Amino acid sequence: MQVLSGKDVAMSVLEHVRKEAVIFGEKYGRMPSIAVILVGEDPASQTYVAAKKKSALELGYGHKDYHLSVHATQQELLELVRELNADDDVDGILVQMPLPPHMDENCVIDTIDPAKDVDGFHPVNAGKILLGRSSLVSCTPKGVLRIMDHYGIRTAGKDVVIIGRSSIVGKPMAALLMQKGRDATVTVCHSCTLGLKEHVRRADIIIAAVGHPHMITADMVKSEAVVIDVGITRVTDLTKKKGWRLVGDVDYDNVAPRTSAITPVPGGVGPMTIAMLMENTLQAAQERKREQKGENA
């Protein structure tokens, strides 16, 4: 059994991104830049936003940080997004999800300039993925593909079973895996699926993206399957200094021995998400500059 270290792959991705970002900087007189907006005080969101900031600063990226009160209005948030859309020195805009219940996430996503949508959440970018056209790709599914590429895990002709149908992971993951070149046979399971165990047991590759700790148990996993665990849930653990620990969707200790390869939590898909965000920011910066040169020519 091989442990697929997203942490290691993320480090090598970021090394490459750093070099490309320096080349960008020399060419255009500034580094790629990202604006991150956090609304409210959710502790997990604060941790993620801090991790994104740290990664951006380590790469020498331009970084703008906006923290809106939980009482901020949707109008204020949209105003800020429009301001960042118009700011030529901002390449990427990320609005941390989830938003407080009085805000409409779709409306906020729709307002982000698709060229700056480094999350790949805008309908234009999500639609392009489905059509197999190049685009800014949602960071987590992109990270999953990159881990598999790095370790030489082939998907052509394989039965891939995805558990979870979210717009940010399950759906784009399915679209990417069925593309020409990836060539997987994809099944998407969700909360209304009947016979989940039977579906999952057939899989050569299992991708769990639900957010239910330990829902994938050893009896659901074919011997020598590849298991990708996208779930990250904080569970109370008073033996830990922070009072919690991170748990994946996979019952790792019992599942791992049956697999040919598996991602751990933490240190698996999570670090890849941030590495892909940095790569997307570089891509957005490069494409915006190319677009502008085209227009000026």
Ligand SMILES: Nc1nc(=O)c2c([nH]1)NC[C@@H]1CN(c3ccc(C(=O)N[C@@H](CCC(=O)O)C(=O)O)cc3)C=[N+]21
């Ligand atoms: N607009 C938006 N874009 C996102 O990309 C986005 C979001 N909203 N909302 C929340 C989710 C979650 N997410 C994670 C990123 C990194 C780790 C990560 O690096 N995890 C580390 C552990 C971190 C820790 O110790 O807390 C690991 O798995 O090893 C986890 C989760 C991005 N998200």
